[in-house]
Amino acid sequence: MSVVPSRASDAQPSSKYSCVLLLHARSNRELRYIARKRFIRTSFFVVIIYIYPVSLSWYLKRLRTFSAGEVFFRVRQRVRTHILDNLRQDGSGTQLSIPDSEIVKNPDAHCYYPVFDQKLDIFKEIDWHLDLSTGKRFPQTFAHKIDIRSDRYGSAKHVWEVNRMQFLLYLAGLYKSGGDLKHLVLFCHHLGMWRNANPYMVGVNWYSNIEVNLRLICWAFCWQVLDIDNLRKINSAVEEFVTEAWWPMICEHAEYSYRHPSLCSSANNHLISEYAGLFVAACVWNIPHRNARLKYAKAGLEREILKQNTPEGVNREEAAEYIQFIDDFFLIAAVVGDATGHPFSATYKERLHAMANYMNAMLDVNFNYPMYGDGDDGFVLRPDAGGHFNNFKSLLVSFATYFGDSSFKRAGLVWDEKNEALFGSAGREKFDALQVTPLADGNRFFAGSGHFIFRKNEGRETYLHFDAAPLGFLSIAAHGHADALSFILHVDGNPVIVDPGTFTYHTHKELRAYFVSTLAHNTVCVNGKNQAEQAGPTMWLNHYKATVLSYDEAKGFVEATHDGYRAEGVSHTRRVEFNRDADEFVITDKLRCAKSATLEISFHLHPAAVVDLRGTVAEVSVPGSRRVSIVLDGKLAYAVREDGWYSEHFGEKVPTKYLYAKADCEGEMEFVTRIKVLG
Numbered sequence: 001m002s003v004v005p006s007r008a009s010d011a012q013p014s015s016k017y018s019c020v021l022l023l024h025a026r027s028n029r030e031l032r033y034i035a036r037k038r039f040i041r042t043s044f045f046v047v048i049i050y051i052y053p054v055s056l057s058w059y060l061k062r063l064r065t066f067s068a069g070e071v072f073f074r075v076r077q078r079v080r081t082h083i084l085d086n087l088r089q090d091g092s093g094t095q096l097s098i099p100d101s102e103i104v105k106n107p108d109a110h111c112y113y114p115v116f117d118q119k120l121d122i123f124k125e126i127d128w129h130l131d132l133s134t135g136k137r138f139p140q141t142f143a144h145k146i147d148i149r150s151d152r153y154g155s156a157k158h159v160w161e162v163n164r165m166q167f168l169l170y171l172a173g174l175y176k177s178g179g180d181l182k183h184l185v186l187f188c189h190h191l192g193m194w195r196n197a198n199p200y201m202v203g204v205n206w207y208s209n210i211e212v213n214l215r216l217i218c219w220a221f222c223w224q225v226l227d228i229d230n231l232r233k234i235n236s237a238v239e240e241f242v243t244e245a246w247w248p249m250i251c252e253h254a255e256y257s258y259r260h261p262s263l264c265s266s267a268n269n270h271l272i273s274e275y276a277g278l279f280v281a282a283c284v285w286n287i288p289h290r291n292a293r294l295k296y297a298k299a300g301l302e303r304e305i306l307k308q309n310t311p312e313g314v315n316r317e318e319a320a321e322y323i324q325f326i327d328d329f330f331l332i333a334a335v336v337g338d339a340t341g342h343p344f345s346a347t348y349k350e351r352l353h354a355m356a357n358y359m360n361a362m363l364d365v366n367f368n369y370p371m372y373g374d375g376d377d378g379f380v381l382r383p384d385a386g387g388h389f390n391n392f393k394s395l396l397v398s399f400a401t402y403f404g405d406s407s408f409k410r411a412g413l414v415w416d417e418k419n420e421a422l423f424g425s426a427g428r429e430k431f432d433a434l435q436v437t438p439l440a441d442g443n444r445f446f447a448g449s450g451h452f453i454f455r456k457n458e459g460r461e462t463y464l465h466f467d468a469a470p471l472g473f474l475s476i477a478a479h480g481h482a483d484a485l486s487f488i489l490h491v492d493g494n495p496v497i498v499d500p501g502t503f504t505y506h507t508h509k510e511l512r513a514y515f516v517s518t519l520a521h522n523t524v525c526v527n528g529k530n531q532a533e534q535a536g537p538t539m540w541l542n543h544y545k546a547t548v549l550s551y552d553e554a555k556g557f558v559e560a561t562h563d564g565y566r567a568e569g570v571s572h573t574r575r576v577e578f579n580r581d582a583d584e585f586v587i588t589d590k591l592r593c594a595k596s597a598t599l600e601i602s603f604h605l606h607p608a609a610v611v612d613l614r615g616t617v618a619e620v621s622v623p624g625s626r627r628v629s630i631v632l633d634g635k636l637a638y639a640v641r642e643d644g645w646y647s648e649h650f651g652e653k654v655p656t657k658y659l660y661a662k663a664d665c666e667g668e669m670e671f672v673t674r675i676k677v678l679g
Contacts, residue, residue, distance in 0.1 A: 061535035065475040070264035080259065081144045089142055089201035103186055113167040113385045116158060116377060116651035122167045122385075126190060128197045128205065131158045133651060140197070143206035149537070151507050156204055157376065158651070163205045164214045165194070169383040172225040173417055184226070188241050195245055200252055209260045210270045212253050213277025217332065217380060219250065220284045221421050254278060254287040258296070265475045268317055269326050272308065275300035276329040276380075283340040294342065302344060305330050305351050308473065313354030314449035318472045319479040320362065321375025321502075324391040327355055328380040331398055335422050356399040359392065360408055361444040361453055362465070366493030367393050367412070370465035372486070373472070374479035374502045374516075374538075376650040383417040388649060394418050401427045406434040443578070445553040450546055452558045454578045454585070460626065462583055462677050463490040466576050468560035471532050471543045478538040482530040484546050484562040485574040486521040487587070491677055492625035495606045497522055498656075501647030506537050511653070514645060518564075524572050524589060525600040531564025542567075549573070556580060569594035570665070584676040593665040601671075603630065603659040607646050611657055613638065618659055627678045633671035636661040 066074065104125045112119040118132035129138045131154030138146060138153040148156040168187055175183040198205050205211060232239040257278045262270035279297035282290050308326070309315050315323050330352050337343050363369055367390055382389055393412075397419050400408035415428050423430070441457040450469030456462040466487045472480025481499075489497040500520045504512050516534060518525040533541040544564030551558035556578035561571060575588040591599060605611060605620060612619045618630040618638070632638050638661045646656040663669070 061541060062476075062539060064535075064541060065265050065539065067264065067475075073264050077260075085144060085201050086142055090199035103182055104189060111385060113170065114387060114389075115161050116649065118158065118651075120162055120167070122171065122190070123186065126162065126193065128163055128194055129159060129203055130162075131155050132162070133158045138204040140203045143201050143203060146204050146207060148204065148207060149506050153204075155504070155507050155651075156207070157505060159204055160208065160211050161378075163194070163198075163211060165190070165218050166379065166382045167385065168222050169218055169225065169381065169421065170385050170417075172222045173383050173421075176225055176227075184238075187222070187226070188238075188245075191249070192241070192245050195249055200256075206256070208270075209257060209262060210273040212256050212260075213273045214380065216250070216253050216257065216277040216281045219246075219253075220280050220336075221381060223284065225421060250281065250285055251287060254281045254285075254293065257281070258289075258293055266478075267304075268308070268473050268478060269322060269329075271300070272304050272326060272329045273380075275304065276333045279333050279342075280336050283336050283342055298337070298342065298344070301330065301333055302348050305348055309351055309355055310446075310449045311351075311354065312446040312449045313351070313356070313358035314446055314451055314469075315355070316470070316473040317373065317479050318469050318477070318481075319373030319375060320369045320371055321377070322373070322479060323355075323359055323362070323369075324395055325378050325380065327352075327359060327395055328391070330355070331395070331402065332380060332422065335402065353399075353403055353405075356395075356403070356405075356408060358446060358449075358451075360396060360399075360410075361440075361446075362451075363392055363396075364463045364490045364493050365439055365457065365461040367396075367410075368490060368493065368495060370467075370488045371499040371501050371648075372465070372467050372469075372483055372488075373481050374505075376502060376505070381418050381421065383421055391418075397431060398422060400434055401431045404430065404434070406437050407440075409434045409436050410439055411436050443553050443556055445551055445558065447548055447551055447558075450548060450560075452551065452576070454556060454576070456578075456580050456583065460492050461490070464488070464576070464578070464585060466558060466560075468546045468548050468558065468562075470546060471540055476538065477532070477540040477543060480540065481516045481521065482518040482532050482534070482540075482544075482564070483521040483523060484518075484531050484544055484564055485560060485572060486523040487576065488522065489585075489628070489675065491622070491628060494608075494622050494625040496609060496620060496622050496625065496628055497675075498604050498606050498646060500604060500645055500656075501653075502650060503645070503647035503653045504651070509537075511645070512537050515647065519600055519602060520604065520644070522603050523574070523601075524591065525602070526565040526568050526570045526572075526597050528598070528600070529565070529568065531562065565597075568597055570597050582676065583679075584674060587673040587675065589671050589673075591665050591669045593667060593669070596664065596666045599663045599665050599669070601636065601661045601663075603673075604644055604646070605657050605659070607654045607656040609657065611640055611659070613640050613659070629674075629676045629678055630659065631674040631676070632659070632661070633673060635669075635671055636663055 107123040109123055110121050111123045113122050115132055129140060134154040136154030138159055171183050171187045228242060232242055257274050261274055275297045278293055279301060281287055282294035282297060287293060315326055334344055334352060369392060379391055394416050396408045396410060397413050401423055415431060439457055443455060444453040452466040454464040464487055467483055468485060471477045488499050500515050503515050514520055518530045531544045535541045544562045546560060546562040549559045549561060559575040561573040571592045573590045577586045606622055609620050609622050616632045616634050620628045638659050640657055641660045642657050644656045644658045645653050647653045
């Protein structure tokens with residue numbers, strides 16, 4: 001199914017909602033005048049509410065990441081979010097007439113939709129402010145005054161995941177395929193109840209602009225799957241519901257998206273989502289100021305795809321799992337733009353193709369990715385209700401279809417509901433016509449971006465990813481981890497030596513600190529400190545610089561260094577060499593210590609790994625893959641520790657083992673580790 005402009009472009013809101021929109025327009029002018037007139041009087045207030053509800057310490061650290069221009073932007077932003085938005089919040093309590101609620105009061109079945117480590121029964125009433133993981137509930141008060149940075153109300157991330165409403169696309173698919181009216185009624189019921197529970201600017205679901213735009217994109221595809229244009233012609237109840245409820249929600253979301261941009265040091269994936277959501281909305285619906293919003297969002301996407309992704313196609317946030325999230329925003333915008341007569345430039349599509357190439361190279365034979373940086377299992381579109389969804393596989397299908405490029409069509413890929421929503425039956429025919437391409441053998445070095453992939457794929461796969469990349473993107477490097485010169489090893493499509501993952505963002509402060517730490521990665525930690533200063537859950541100061549000294553993709557080696565321990569008087573250089581014939585990696589670490597320092601070296605193992613350490617040789621086995629021999633340097637005394645953590649998915653963690661050594665260093669020190677995959 002292709003995306004086409006909606007009949008909503010011809011429909012106008014009901015008179016009741018037209019009055020609301022006009023009132024908002026008048027209020028904008030008046031409130032801007034009031035804000036200017038009272039600016040001096042409110043400046044102190046703005047500073048105070050900027051730091052509320054976080055601590056003064058966090059605020060001062062955050063201030064260090066600002067440029068001079070950002071200070072003015074933040075003050076202006078705070079005027080909008082804490083004065084203008086506060087005055088415009090809808091506290092009237094007006095309730096919409098909701099479609100038949102008996103369907104959720106007496107459900108004839110259950111349908112559980114995954115929410116991280118929890119499940120949501122979408123055939124029952126939904127509490128839109130409840131954190132399923134803790135049972136805590138966020139207050140229905142002014143959005144920007146709600147504390148999301150502590151455990152006070154639970155995890156906002158879990159609440160937002162429910163409120164992205166991805167399950168509506170699943171319900172729309174059920175109605176389309178089966179024609180059962182209860183699925184359409186349930187769809188409208190949940191939308192209407194959401195509006196009643198989330199008046200404009202009330203509650204945590206208006207806190208973050210990325211959430212607003214994810215709902216816009218989801219709704220746009222729901223509109224197409226349900227064929228709302230036709231339904232409203234033949235069903236007066238649908239027409240009334242769209243006009244009275246859904247259309248005003250769309251307009252509110254589109255206006256919020258435009259008025260709350262994530263700029264300056266926050267201009268990462270959030271800004272991409274804002275441009276993508278507004279672009280899709282302007283393509284599909286005749287939202288207020290449609291042409292201006294379309295031009296603004298399209299220009300933003302054209303700019304950010306080049307700014308946030310290297311020419312080699314590597315995303316600069318340095319968070320591998322986020323790649324599927326970010327790639328989807330850019331791809332979905334391209335698909336919708338092509339279908340509605342608003343195509344992107346050749347430059348945009350060339351960079352998108354480079355991003356697809358890196359993603360394909362990054363995945364092992366079983367579509368596992370190297371889990372460097374943050375990952376939170378966030379999806380732009382997810383129409384299925386199964387278990388954990390591997391969107392990397394789905395994206396390979398999308399890229400193969402969109403570009404007509406068979407190099408992305410690996411064995412094991414199948415057409416899915418998401419690609420059906422994107423491309424329809426014509427897309428499936430295009431995908432089916434492509435030849436399956438075997439996974440390429442050989443190394444792939446993205447040296448300009450600091451990512452090095454060693455691969456031997458001769459019937460069975462040996463895969464190692466080495467990270468000599470920057471800490472992250474912009475001054476806060478929000479989703480990077482302190483993992484310079486770390487590596488991971490997969491054998492036969494199974495992780496063996498691993499990155500720990502993420503687990504959490506704003507809750508469980510100590511665990512957050514662990515998962516992002518240098519010690520939790522397969523590199524060298526000095527004096528128990530991170531390679532950069534963690535200033536908050538998603539904020540880093542004193543970024544390190546990683547430098548690639550030499551490399552040769554054909555010969556299979558890379559040498560790199562970083563300056564994260566310059567304050568400790570220590571420099572660390574690591575060389576990784578791959579002997580393909582022997583299936584062996586030689587890792588050489590060189591430390592120069594200008595003063596006495598304590599070194600800690602770790603090799604973190606997958607929870608399924610069984611390790612047998614005898615002297616300087618550790619033999620590691622993981623079910624389904626060949627054994628691995630790790631010959632450790634005799635200058636170091638290694639032990640097997642069992643106090644590590646591993647988080648494959650957001651909100652989940654399990655204990656795991658790791659090889660650990662500690663040594664004192666003064667002057668120069670070198671140690672060599674040999675990792676051999678055994679036949």
